[in-house]
Structure formats: C-alpha cells, structure tokens
Amino acid sequence: MIRYLIIDDEPLARDELRHLISEEGEFEFVGEAANAIAGLSLINKLKPDLIFLDIQMPKITGLELASMLDDSQLPRIVFVTAYDEYAIKAFEEKAFDYILKPIEAPRLQQTLNRLKQDHAPKPIQFADKPNLTILPCYYHHTIKLIQLSEVEYVMSDHSGIHVITAAGQSHTHLTLKTLEEKSALLRCHRQYLIAEQAIKEIQLHDNASADIITPSGHKVPVSRRYLKAIKHHFGIQTG
Structure with missing residues (x-):
C-alpha cells in the first residue's frame, strides 16, 4: 500500500482529491492538513510514502515546506496548484509530479500509475555488478545495450526514464537513483543526470x-542545489 497525506488549505480541494483516489486499491489515505505547519507535524x-501538496498556502507555502524535509527520509511529493508558473521551481524542490487544478481524472491517473510503478519492487538487481558500463534500454520492440560512454544525459518525466545519446533517445527501466549510484553519471537536477x-x-x-x-547541442538544466557539486567536480571555484 502507498500511504498518502493531503496538505491543502482548501477543504473542497482536499475532499475532491481524496474522492478521486478512493477507488485506487493500492493507495491508503492516512491524514490531511490545512496548512504547512500542521502538515509538517503529520509528515x-x-x-507517509506520498504527499499531495498545495503550493499557495498562507504563511508557509508548499515549496517552502518541501525544502524543510529531510532528503534521507523524503516521501514522494506531488504538487497540486492552480498556478502553472510554479512548475519549474516545484521540480527543483523534490517534486515527483505536478498537477494543475482543477484536477482532471485522466491526468491524476497518469500520476497514480507512475507512483504505483515507482513503488513496486524493482526487478533488476545489481548486487554482483557494482558499476554499470552498459545501460539496458528499449526502443519500440527492440532491446538496446548502450555503452555508458555514448550517453550524454538521462532524464525523468511522466512517461519514464529517457537515455539520450548523440544518436537519439531510448528508454530504460533503471531508476535515476540506481544510475546515480551504479554509474559515473553526475546528478545535476532532480530529474537529470549528466555524463x-x-x-x-x-x-x-x-x-x-x-x-x-552537450556536444550534440542539447541543453540540460542544472538546479541551484547541484551546481556547486558540479563545479567542485571539475575544480571550479565557487566563491
């Protein structure tokens, strides 16, 4: 079961979201809060495994609440807001996904499906291979084995994990966390790894x-959280 909280200052919004999720058997509602302070206490x-978090709330915003959470015990965060201008900032602040109000059931279902897939046990194990030099990927009905040296970057979005090379794009079942831990790819953004x-x-x-x-002209974002580490990796002064 995926245990979730709803943190939103609008009672009707909380009720609507809970109703939309109620028919999903893999999700267990464990509580709700009307502001960030009460929400932090509940967290x-x-x-919980998951938080549906409004951004625009009095005194402390959802983005500010997310920045207070410990990365080592971070639940999945789905930001829910009526304002799409916060999208980029939301993903910099630990977002799993970002949904606009009023919530549309098909869009919410996409998020729930991703959450279920992300929460499920991962079938690929690497206990006997501590370092990845080849990434197993797929493209349509073809399995591709891509040399890590060919990879420019890897990114995550609502449709999965994408491996980008100069020749094109493929998909992999490996998570960003696994790739970061088991390869030489560098974290530059919550949703991106760079070679x-x-x-x-x-x-x-x-x-x-x-x-x-990148050499092939791709533009890859570097968030404030990871820029210092990227500079340090290359011995660049950060003052």
Missing part, C-alpha cells in the same frame, strides 16, 4: 542555476 508523525564527457559548456544564470550544453 514527521505518520511518515562527465558530455559537459561541453556550463552557462551560468543570475538565479544561481545553470544550463549544460
């Missing part, structure tokens, strides 16, 4: 984020 007490050899340029922005330009 620490109940330790060291694919960093041709780092374009710095005024908001302390950046973009990486």
Whole structure:
C-alpha cells in the first residue's frame, strides 16, 4: 500500500482529491492538513510514502515546506496548484509530479500509475555488478545495450526514464537513483543526470542555476542545489 497525506488549505480541494483516489486499491489515505505547519507535524508523525501538496498556502507555502524535509527520509511529493508558473521551481524542490487544478481524472491517473510503478519492487538487481558500463534500454520492440560512454544525459518525466545519446533517445527501466549510484553519471537536477564527457559548456544564470550544453547541442538544466557539486567536480571555484 502507498500511504498518502493531503496538505491543502482548501477543504473542497482536499475532499475532491481524496474522492478521486478512493477507488485506487493500492493507495491508503492516512491524514490531511490545512496548512504547512500542521502538515509538517503529520509528515514527521505518520511518515507517509506520498504527499499531495498545495503550493499557495498562507504563511508557509508548499515549496517552502518541501525544502524543510529531510532528503534521507523524503516521501514522494506531488504538487497540486492552480498556478502553472510554479512548475519549474516545484521540480527543483523534490517534486515527483505536478498537477494543475482543477484536477482532471485522466491526468491524476497518469500520476497514480507512475507512483504505483515507482513503488513496486524493482526487478533488476545489481548486487554482483557494482558499476554499470552498459545501460539496458528499449526502443519500440527492440532491446538496446548502450555503452555508458555514448550517453550524454538521462532524464525523468511522466512517461519514464529517457537515455539520450548523440544518436537519439531510448528508454530504460533503471531508476535515476540506481544510475546515480551504479554509474559515473553526475546528478545535476532532480530529474537529470549528466555524463562527465558530455559537459561541453556550463552557462551560468543570475538565479544561481545553470544550463549544460552537450556536444550534440542539447541543453540540460542544472538546479541551484547541484551546481556547486558540479563545479567542485571539475575544480571550479565557487566563491
């Protein structure tokens, strides 16, 4: 079971979301809160697997609440808001997904399906292979074995995990966490891993984020959280 909380200052929004999820047998509702302070208390007490979190709330926003959570015990966070301008910031702040209000049932179902897949036991084990040099991928009905040296970056979105090379794009069942732990790919964003050899340029922005330009011209975002580590990896001064 996936145990979830709803944190939203609108009672009707909480009721509607709970109703939409109620027919999903794999999800267990464990509580709700009308503000971030009460929500943080429930998170620490109940330790849910998943939080549906409104962004616009009084005093402390959902984004601010997310930034307070311990990365080592972080539940999945699905931001729910009426304002799409917060999308990029939401993904920088630990978002699993981002849903706009009013919630449409088909869009919510996509998120629930991803959550179920993400929560399920992973069939691929690597206990006897601590370092990945080949990534098993698929493209339509073809299984491809891609050399890690060919990879420019890997990204996650609502449709899965995508492996991008200069030649094109494939999909893999491996998670970003597994790839980060078992390969030389570097974390540059919550949704992106970058290959060291694919960093041709780092374009710095005024908001302390950046973009990486790869040899084939792809632009890969670097969030503020990971920019310092990327600079440190190459011995670049961060002052």
